Amino acid sequence: MVRIIDSTTLDLGVSQAEEYILRGPRHRNDTVNADQTQGSFEFRLKALRRRLGLSQAAFAARYGLPLGTVRNWEQGRRARSDAAxxxxxxxxxxxxxxxxxxxxxxxxxxxxD
Known part of the structure; x- marks a missing residue:
């Protein structure tokens, strides 16, 4: 069975997901990895990329980064001492x-040259 979702329902789902990401868990059964909190590198990168309206590929190209690096950074796979x-x-x-x-x-x- 195919379920058709109208744009209002989709917008509501997206806004709820964004709210969850921004505020963190509401109930004790909700879990969020400590590295995905608002001040974390991963959160800041994803929020910045979205604010700029760029896909991961476009962000990587614009700032001279390998696409895999942007993906790894957003997924928390990076060295903790990555000062650069x-x-x-x-x-x-x-x-x-x-x-x-x-x-x-x-x-x-x-x-x-």
């Missing part, structure tokens, strides 16, 4: 367009 990742994320959060320009400029320098 923390720095890059902070730069992109502060100035997304400026960070993208720096990446493009670096690419231009590498191809000018």
């Amino acid at each position: 990742g923390d720095l890059l994320l902070s730069l992109i959060e502060r100035d997304p367009e400026g960070a993208a320009k720096l990446v493009r400029h670096q690419g231009d320098l590498e191809h000018s």
